[in-house]
Amino acid sequence: MNSPRRDFAFSSLIAIGICLALAVGVHSQVKTETSSAAGTSTTQVQVERGEVVWAQGNDLLVKMDDGSLRHITNVPDSTRVLVDGKELSVHDLKPGMKLQRTITTTTTPKTVTTVKTVTGTVWHVTPPNFVILRLEDGTNERFSIPKGQKFMVNGQETDAFGLKQGMKISATKVVEEPETVVEHQRQLTGSMPPPPPPPPADQPILIVMMARATPPPAPSEPAQELPKTGSLLPLIGLSGALTLAAGLGLRAVRLTR
Numbered sequence: 346m347n348s349p350r351r352d353f354a355f356s357s358l359i360a361i362g363i364c365l366a367l368a369v370g371v372h373s374q375v376k377t378e379t380s381s382a383a384g385t386s387t388t389q390v391q392v393e394r395g396e397v398v399w400a401q402g403n404d405l406l407v408k409m410d411d412g413s414l415r416h417i418t419n420v421p422d423s424t425r426v427l428v429d430g431k432e433l434s435v436h437d438l439k440p441g442m443k444l445q446r447t448i449t450t451t452t453t454p455k456t457v458t459t460v461k462t463v464t465g466t467v468w469h470v471t472p473p474n475f476v477i478l479r480l481e482d483g484t485n486e487r488f489s490i491p492k493g494q495k496f497m498v499n500g501q502e503t504d505a506f507g508l509k510q511g512m513k514i515s516a517t518k519v520v521e522e523p524e525t526v527v528e529h530q531r532q533l534t535g536s537m538p539p540p541p542p543p544p545p546a547d548q549p550i551l552i553v554m555m556a557r558a559t560p561p562p563a564p565s566e567p568a569q570e571l572p573k574t575g576s577l578l579p580l581i582g583l584s585g586a587l588t589l590a591a592g593l594g595l596r597a598v599r600l601t602r
Contacts, residue, residue: 375461375462375463376461376462376463377459377460377461377462378459378460378462379457379458379459379460380457380458380460381455381456381457381458381524382455382456382458383453383454383455383526384453384454384455384456385454386451386452386453387451387452388449388450388451388452389449389450389452390447390448390449390450391447391448391450392445392446392447392448393409393410393445393446393448394409394410394443394444394445394446395407395408395409395410395415395443395444396408396441396442396443396444397438397439397440397441397442397443397444398414398440399440400435400438400439400440402436403418403419403420403421403422403435403436404416404417404418404419404420405417405420405435405438407444420435421435422434422435422436424533425533426438426444426533426534426535427532427533427534427535428442428534428535428536428537429536429537433535438535439538440538441538441539442535442536442537442538443535443536443538444533444534444535445533445534445535446531446532446533447531447532447533447534448529448530448531449529449530449531449532450527450528450529450530451527451528451530452525452526452527453525453526453527453528454523454524454525454526455523455524455525455526456521456522456523456524457521457522457523457524458519458520458521459519459520459521459522460517460518460519461517461518461520462515462516462517462518463478463488463515463516463517463518464480464481464513464514464515464516465478465479465480465481465486465513465514466478466479466511466512466513466514467479467508467509467510467511467512467513467514468485468510469510470505470508470509470510472490472504472505472506472508473490473492473504473505473506474489474490474505475487475488475489475490476488476490476505476508478514488516490505491518494516494518495516496508496514496515496516497514497515497516497517498512498513498514
């Protein structure tokens with residue numbers, strides 16, 4: 346003999362199975378199709394430039410072009426900077442490096458159209474609020490009637506007030522919702538700092554020796570020649586007179602003795 350608790354559990358399982366079967370049946374009668382149409386996209390480009398002032402671990406201090414300092418913390422290790430064709434990580438950044446971040450924002454308007462189709466037989470209707478339909482699997486389902494909803498009955502269109510019990514109807518609900526899709530694309534590039542200037546070399550002492558020009562020697566004057574009219578006769582005459590005077594002197598001395 347089965348206990349009441351076991352019978353209750355068995356009945357609960359059967360009830361759950363029936364509910365799942367009904368749910369599958371209901372969803373099989375409601376068809377939903379969704380489509381989207383994209384409009385014209387607009388693109389906006391934003392460029393930020395700066396110079397690395399300090400870098401340690403995953404933290405950076407960047408001086409922006411406007412002179413402001415921006416402290417960037419916890420930069421992911423996966424971040425890559427394209428420098429001279431090479432991809433560098435945050436740990437490869439050094440003070441003095443120039444960074445440029447380009448953010449491209451693309452905005453695309455879209456219209457999402459949802460089409461829901463329900464078919465069944467009218468079981469009960471309370472216009473204009475709701476209708477109960479008997480679906481093809483034999484289950485009943487209540488549906489709210491949207492404002493302005495139209496129904497197709499034998500190829501003719503009618504509203505909720507034209508529905509009668511036993512009518513086989515097909516209702517289609519079209520909903521259009523605008524949607525904006527925004528996409529951001531970021532690119533980080535940089536350039537290496539300029540190489541440091543070479544240390545100053547020992548400057549040799551440059552001695553400039555200026556050659557002093559020596560003026561050319563003055564041309565020597567030619568020895569003056571005696572005029573051709575001069576001769577040695579006066580000199581000879583003077584010597585003879587002196588000799589004569591000396592002889593007379595000596596004679597006078599002898600006479601006095």
